[in-house]
Amino acid sequence: MQRRTFLKLVAASTATSAAAVEGTDRFVTTASAAAGSACSGVDTHPKVEFYSSASQVDPDYGALTDPSVVAVWAEPSATNTDDDGNGDAYSYDSDTPIPLVSVDSGVYGFGAIMLEDSQINYDYGNEEFVLNAWDAEMGGSGTVLWDEGHGQYYTLDKVSKFENYAENNGYTVDATTSLTSDLSNADAAVITSPGQAFTSSELSDLANFVSNGGALFLHDQSDYNNNDGTQYLNDLAAELGLAYRFNDDDINDDGSNVGGNNYDILSGEFNANNFGLFADRSGIGLDAGVRYQATVTDVTDGDTVDIEFSDGSTAEVRTLGFDSPETKKNGKYEEPQGFEGIEDDKYLADWGENAADYATQELSGATVEIELDPAEDVWDPFGRLLAYVYYDQDGDGTIDTLYNKDVLQKGYARVYGSNLSKHDEFWAAENDAQAANRRVWQQSDPSNSSEVRDRAVEEVFCPDTSSVRTTGGAISASRVPVFAESTAYQDLEGGVDYSQIPLVGVDSANRTALVGGLPIDEGYHSDAASYEHETFLTNLIDSLSSKSGQILIEGGHGQFNESYSLSNEDAVNYQRYLEGQDIAFEQVNSLDGSGQNALSTGRAVIVTSPRSCYTTSEVDALNNFVSNGGAVVLMGAGWGKIAPDTRSNLNDLASALGSDLRLNADRVLDDSNNIGDPEQLFTSNLNTTDFSLWSSYS
Numbered sequence: 295m296q297r298r299t300f301l302k303l304v305a306a307s308t309a310t311s312a313a314a315v316e317g318t319d320r321f322v323t324t325a326s327a328a329a330g331s332a333c334s335g336v337d338t339h340p341k342v343e344f345y346s347s348a349s350q351v352d353p354d355y356g357a358l359t360d361p362s363v364v365a366v367w368a369e370p371s372a373t374n375t376d377d378d379g380n381g382d383a384y385s386y387d388s389d390t391p392i393p394l395v396s397v398d399s400g401v402y403g404f405g406a407i408m409l410e411d412s413q414i415n416y417d418y419g420n421e422e423f424v425l426n427a428w429d430a431e432m433g434g435s436g437t438v439l440w441d442e443g444h445g446q447y448y449t450l451d452k453v454s455k456f457e458n459y460a461e462n463n464g465y466t467v468d469a470t471t472s473l474t475s476d477l478s479n480a481d482a483a484v485i486t487s488p489g490q491a492f493t494s495s496e497l498s499d500l501a502n503f504v505s506n507g508g509a510l511f512l513h514d515q516s517d518y519n520n521n522d523g524t525q526y527l528n529d530l531a532a533e534l535g536l537a538y539r540f541n542d543d544d545i546n547d548d549g550s551n552v553g554g555n556n557y558d559i560l561s562g563e564f565n566a567n568n569f570g571l572f573a574d575r576s577g578i579g580l581d582a583g584v585r586y587q588a589t590v591t592d593v594t595d596g597d598t599v600d601i602e603f604s605d606g607s608t609a610e611v612r613t614l615g616f617d618s619p620e621t622k623k624n625g626k627y628e629e630p631q632g633f634e635g636i637e638d639d640k641y642l643a644d645w646g647e648n649a650a651d652y653a654t655q656e657l658s659g660a661t662v663e664i665e666l667d668p669a670e671d672v673w674d675p676f677g678r679l680l681a682y683v684y685y686d687q688d689g690d691g692t693i694d695t696l697y698n699k700d701v702l703q704k705g706y707a708r709v710y711g712s713n714l715s716k717h718d719e720f721w722a723a724e725n726d727a728q729a730a731n732r733r734v735w736q737q738s739d740p741s742n743s744s745e746v747r748d749r750a751v752e753e754v755f756c757p758d759t760s761s762v763r764t765t766g767g768a769i770s771a772s773r774v775p776v777f778a779e780s781t782a783y784q785d786l787e788g789g790v791d792y793s794q795i796p797l798v799g800v801d802s803a804n805r806t807a808l809v810g811g812l813p814i815d816e817g818y819h820s821d822a823a824s825y826e827h828e829t830f831l832t833n834l835i836d837s838l839s840s841k842s843g844q845i846l847i848e849g850g851h852g853q854f855n856e857s858y859s860l861s862n863e864d865a866v867n868y869q870r871y872l873e874g875q876d877i878a879f880e881q882v883n884s885l886d887g888s889g890q891n892a893l894s895t896g897r898a899v900i901v902t903s904p905r906s907c908y909t910t911s912e913v914d915a916l917n918n919f920v921s922n923g924g925a926v927v928l929m930g931a932g933w934g935k936i937a938p939d940t941r942s943n944l945n946d947l948a949s950a951l952g953s954d955l956r957l958n959a960d961r962v963l964d965d966s967n968n969i970g971d972p973e974q975l976f977t978s979n980l981n982t983t984d985f986s987l988w989s990s991y992s
Contacts, residue, residue, distance in 0.1 A: 371549030436481030445489025487523030596649025705732030759811030850883030852905030932961025
């Protein structure tokens with residue numbers, strides 16, 4: 295029998311970060327620095343699935359906000375409700391992240407069953423995440439009891455795929471109807487939501503088991519059916535004196551879910567700064583980096599095909615890393631500003647048809663190999679598999695041509711700015727096609743694009759914003775070009791309470807600025823086009839940088855498709871504004887890469903809140919970029935919009951760049967000066983005394 299011998303909280307590699315001194319007890323933590331051994335990279339699961347999940351609360355049944363306890367939060371778009379109407383659930387407000395998985399003293403509380411054969415999709419890596427937790431407590435082998443003696447619905451036979459997976463990875467998993475009698479021969483036990491209460495002697499036996507080094511894995515579920523299992527789990531949590539309890543609620547997420555089902559939620563809000571539970575490993579479903587043979591059964595257009603795997607299963611594949619023009623029937627969905635220097639919708643629709651014809655020619659009926667990217671989600675919101683497609687282009691019997699890259703080289707498509715590991719390689723292929731005026735790029739002339747929205751700065755849009763402070767407290771007004779209006783106010787969780795609220799801070803000595811929100815977020819463009827944030831931002835960049843060249847946005851740390859971060863896909867109208875000023879706007883996913891889209895080619899790089907922190911080499915590259923005259927513009931978000939560890943990652947990066955700028959522990963609202971929501975504010979409170987950033991750019 296192998297007993298648990300170590301706790302798996304990942305120790306921080308450096309001194310306490312700014313997040314630990316903001317004056318709030320909600321997220322007081324020692325976060326990892328922007329570079330170091332505790333950094334989480336892209337070799338983690340992008341997201342895991344929680345089918346019909348509940349949350350956790352603190353022992354007093356209030357908000358659980360201790361990051362030394364919470365391992366996974368729900369996405370910011372999630373909400374929780376008291377679904378049975380009994381009034382016995384704690385409802386989290388919109389500013390407080392909702393815990394999905396909590397850990398204390400070798401006892402893991404999961405909000406969902408996580409492992410049921412008939413309900414979850416193993417391509418999301420649930421089995422890998424749970425087995426990482428088992429490994430953390432048992433070191434890779436041991437005997438695990440699966441409790442079936444308390445009226446559980448989720449008996450071991452209902453998780454047979456995971457049972458086989460665990461046993462193939464070194465564990466013995468046994469069902470038991472006499473749990474406490476069998477504990478002497480076990481290293482851990484799994485208890486899914488029980489239908490019967492534990493006796494006092496059982497509770498005592500389980501407490502002794504844990505105190506002697508045994509691990510418990512407790513799986514709750516949502517309260518949609520008025521199940522008493524949550525209370526029975528809480529009886530056990532109380533006996534163990536855990537730092538968390540199970541909430542009698544139901545979590546829904548309209549923004550991050552499986553197939554549009556808001557009760558079947560996804561989350562990638564991992565507390566990787568404190569828990570080492572998220573490493574990617576070989577799993578039951580499709581694994582990133584592994585090729586799977588399939589046959590193309592249908593071609594929809596240039597970037598979407600249907601496939602059938604060798605086992606007979608099928609999938610619709612959205613080919614990763616590029617975007618071909620929409621075909622004529624889907625022309626209304628086209629965003630021409632994404633195709634640099636092309637403004638003709640009809641021209642793009644014609645090339646959409648050509649791209650579809652090329653895909654049909656190359657892939658229809660072909661035997662292909664499908665591969666996932668470790669930095670990307672497995673499925674998109676429309677239920678399409680996100681994948682690379684390899685095929686035998688020259689008929690020599692070898693499947694060695696990457697279709698995703700081939701269409702870029704041939705000029706049928708543009709690079710899509712996601713978290714893609716191959717982004718910079720694909721960008722080089724697109725760049726070659728543009729330089730050669732191949733196919734769709736024949737009509738591209740960014741240098742001849744008309745000017746748009748370039749006006750003298752009178753009002754600046756700053757949505758979903760935090761205020762800005764320094765490591766020493768309030769930032770000096772002379773370092774703030776943009777303040778909120780006097781009608782604005784802070785929802786303050788800690789840090790600095792301002793009478794005049796700073797929304798942008800400047801650190802000229804380190805060529806760094808910090809913007810509290812995301813003014814160039816594409817989602818707000820139609821309502822915010824009358825404001826001059828684009829002109830202001832471009833003037834700010836030029837005031838900090840001594841270089842010419844393009845403006846880059848960093849996208850290699852999980853920023854794509856997050857509500858609090860941006861890739862270049864999320865800022866295409868800013869790209870169009872810059873085209874009118876003859877400035878290129880490109881995404882870079884490798885800060886320490888080389889080539890024509892390397893960091894060194896830019897005058898500035900915009901970094902929005904990163905889901906993973908930065909390696910030593912990346913920080914060195916950014917510092918070298920700054921020392922050579924480049925500017926760094928950091929963009930954050932207010933509480934409730936941003937995950938707590940992600941906020942720490944941004945502040946840690948500011949520290950690694952030598953800057954004293956930090957996001958404050960708040961969100962800023964304005965009931966009078968907004969575009970329909972107090973969080974989507976604008977301001978004309980501009981510091982024209984200390985800054986000359988207010989003229990039109992050209």
